[in-house]
Amino acid sequence: MILYLLCLILFCIGLYGILRKRNLVKIIIGFSIMSYALNLFLVLLGYKFHGRAPIGASDQNFANMVDPLPQALVHTSIVIGLGMTALLIAIAIRIYEKYGTFDITKINKLKG
Amino acid sequence: MGSINFITLFVVIPLGTAFLMSLVGRFASRRYVSILSVLSCASLLFVSFWALQFLNKTAGNILVYKIGGWMPPFGICFVVDSLTSFMLVLVNTVAFFVCVYSVSYVKKNDDAPKFFTLFFMMLTGINGVVITGDLFNLYVFLEAASIASYALVAFNSEAEELEASFKYTIIGCVASGFILLGIAFLYSYTSTLNMADMSSILATKSSGFVLPFVATLFITGFGLKAALVPFHAWLPDAHSSAPASISAMLSGVLIKTLGIYAMLRILFNIFGIIPVYLSLFMFLGVLSLLVSGVLALSQWNLKRLLAYSSIGQVGYIILGIGIGTPLGILGALFHLFQHSISKSLLFLTSGSIDRAANTLDIRHMSGLKEKMPLTAGANLAGSMSVSGIPPFGGFFSKLIIIVACVQKGFYIYALAAILGSVFTLIAMLKVQKFIFSEETKKERKDIKEAPFLMQFSMVCLAFICLFAGLLLLPSTRIFFTNAAGVLLGGLNYGHLVLEAAAK
Numbered sequence: 001m002i003l004y005l006l007c008l009i010l011f012c013i014g015l016y017g018i019l020r021k022r023n024l025v026k027i028i029i030g031f032s033i034m035s036y037a038l039n040l041f042l043v044l045l046g047y048k049f050h051g052r053a054p055i056g057a058s059d060q061n062f063a064n065m066v067d068p069l070p071q072a073l074v075h076t077s078i079v080i081g082l083g084m085t086a087l088l089i090a091i092a093i094r095i096y097e098k099y100g101t102f103d104i105t106k107i108n109k110l111k112g
Numbered sequence: 113m114g115s116i117n118f119i120t121l122f123v124v125i126p127l128g129t130a131f132l133m134s135l136v137g138r139f140a141s142r143r144y145v146s147i148l149s150v151l152s153c154a155s156l157l158f159v160s161f162w163a164l165q166f167l168n169k170t171a172g173n174i175l176v177y178k179i180g181g182w183m184p185p186f187g188i189c190f191v192v193d194s195l196t197s198f199m200l201v202l203v204n205t206v207a208f209f210v211c212v213y214s215v216s217y218v219k220k221n222d223d224a225p226k227f228f229t230l231f232f233m234m235l236t237g238i239n240g241v242v243i244t245g246d247l248f249n250l251y252v253f254l255e256a257a258s259i260a261s262y263a264l265v266a267f268n269s270e271a272e273e274l275e276a277s278f279k280y281t282i283i284g285c286v287a288s289g290f291i292l293l294g295i296a297f298l299y300s301y302t303s304t305l306n307m308a309d310m311s312s313i314l315a316t317k318s319s320g321f322v323l324p325f326v327a328t329l330f331i332t333g334f335g336l337k338a339a340l341v342p343f344h345a346w347l348p349d350a351h352s353s354a355p356a357s358i359s360a361m362l363s364g365v366l367i368k369t370l371g372i373y374a375m376l377r378i379l380f381n382i383f384g385i386i387p388v389y390l391s392l393f394m395f396l397g398v399l400s401l402l403v404s405g406v407l408a409l410s411q412w413n414l415k416r417l418l419a420y421s422s423i424g425q426v427g428y429i430i431l432g433i434g435i436g437t438p439l440g441i442l443g444a445l446f447h448l449f450q451h452s453i454s455k456s457l458l459f460l461t462s463g464s465i466d467r468a469a470n471t472l473d474i475r476h477m478s479g480l481k482e483k484m485p486l487t488a489g490a491n492l493a494g495s496m497s498v499s500g501i502p503p504f505g506g507f508f509s510k511l512i513i514i515v516a517c518v519q520k521g522f523y524i525y526a527l528a529a530i531l532g533s534v535f536t537l538i539a540m541l542k543v544q545k546f547i548f549s550e551e552t553k554k555e556r557k558d559i560k561e562a563p564f565l566m567q568f569s570m571v572c573l574a575f576i577c578l579f580a581g582l583l584l585l586p587s588t589r590i591f592f593t594n595a596a597g598v599l600l601g602g603l604n605y606g607h608l609v610l611e612a613a614a615k
Contacts, residue, residue, distance in 0.1 A: 011293075027282060084281070
């Protein structure tokens with residue numbers, strides 16, 4: 001249970017970073033922390049203490065295996081997170097070229 | 113059942129086109145890039161009508177394609193039922209016209225292959241979200257469509273576009289995070305990811321506190337994607353900064369498939385309908401249409417005004433769904449249909465106005481009607497359809513929603529819907545007055561009408577707007593009533609899919 005709570009705290013730290021920080025890079029770091037927390041949570045769902053790798057060879061007994069499906073999901077989710085982070089950083093670099101700052105209070109050409 | 117393999121084409125065609133475009137686009141001339149993209153969109157349109165036809169002939173009105181031959185609870189499956197085929201026809205119709213429009217809208221030759229690569233990635237995602245029968249697969253397609261749309265919003269990489277894209281991306285990331293969290297909770301609760309299987313498991317389980325919590329996560333996540341009012345702040349920036357043809361896709365199709373369709377599919381067909389969700393939908397819908405109606409009035413940027421009006425129209429759809437009666441849901445789906453067509457038309461005309469007048473501020477343009485009669489006519493058709501003037505489709509959809517409201521006794525909501533419609537009408541009349549009527553300014557004497565392909569798309573969409581009301585005649589109404597029937601069927605969905613898969 002404590003693991004899930006730590007996971008929740010990590011998620012909240014990431015969300016705090018996204019919502020409260022003014023620097024674009026810090027916002028991106030916040031997003032990364034949030035997606036790590038999500039990935040951790042997903043993989044924890046399938047985890048068992050003292051469980052073993054889910055390899056279904058014929059002479060093995062199937063007791064106490066970890067659930068392999070969340071691991072597959074986490075792989076996909078990590079790749080998506082990577083793509084998203086790359087895109088965000090690319091946009092942030094272009095913004096720095098145009099505005100000369102990472103401060104979101106100064107990046108305010110759009111209003112209304 | 114070999115004949116239903118064509119279902120995969122909805123993902124294969126756009127994905128293949130995107131791949132080919134990124135591979136050979138750099139070396140091929142502009143003409144081949146255009147031909148390839150239009151052909152691919154046309155074939156998608158054909159396949160979606162084929163699916164509609166095929167579905168009507170099939171008993172039970174449901175098709176299930178098992179990827180790799182794995183049976184549903186284990187493998188991923190594609191499901192085409194009436195709601196799906198309704199969305200597919202809509203998405204691919206809009207995509208086809210937007211694609212034809214973009215062929216001459218994208219100015220630089222170097223940009224065209226990149227633009228169409230991203231466009232087809234987005235189309236892959238949208239089609240995938242609509243046809244998939246697996247919850248995690250839905251998330252993956254949703255991300256594919258979203259990432260492509262983030263990049264497309266920043267496509268011209270001007271300062272405003274980058275700023276809008278960054279906001280949009282961050283908010284989209286948070287939304288996806290909530291959706292993924294919801295999916296993780298559902299997986300641990302039901303030990304399955306297949307939507308049909310999940311629905312039949314949830315039907316037998318007693319609902320604890322998990323389901324309402326997950327439903328909240330999904331309403332937040334998909335509400336952010338659909339830009340319902342408390343979650344709407346990103347939409348006016350993103351939709352007004354994107355290239356016009358992409359704004360048309362975003363406002364016309366993306367927020368409706370990624371937001372509304374996915375939310376309805378999960379809440380109605382997996383969770384089952386609960387009055388609490390319905391009243392929440394109605395409240396959010398009315399809030400959206402009133403707030404955005406007021407905000408739209410004060411806008412002077414044409415695309416920003418249209419974007420605010422999009423939020424309000426999404427509010428109508430959600431309001432209609434929230435009424436929960438067959439008539440209300442029919443009205444909501446018809447409104448979804450006609451709003452997709454008319455709002456993409458309006459954004460396309462805004463693109464041709466921008467191209468001619470080189471500004472989007474409606475105070476600085478006037479009297480464009482003389483110089484651009486076709487654009488003016490198309491814009492008039494779109495505006496009248498969005499604001500609900502009788503012969504156009506928008507009138508009938510709003511009428512149905514309001515009548516459904518009154519039938520159920522929600523008089524205040526009906527009144528709010530009428531008020532929202534008045535706001536929209538005022539905003540649209542403002543557009544007509546400032547842009548098209550009045551005299552042409554001197555410095556605007558030399559502007560030209562849009563090229564032929566752009567005119568073609570706008571005129572076709574305008575005609576669809578004009579005659580959309582005819583689709584409600586008894587012979588074609590079944591297109592909408594069947595789709596509404598899927599939502600009303602609720603938890604039957606799981607049953608039907610598993611049965612069809614077992615055949």
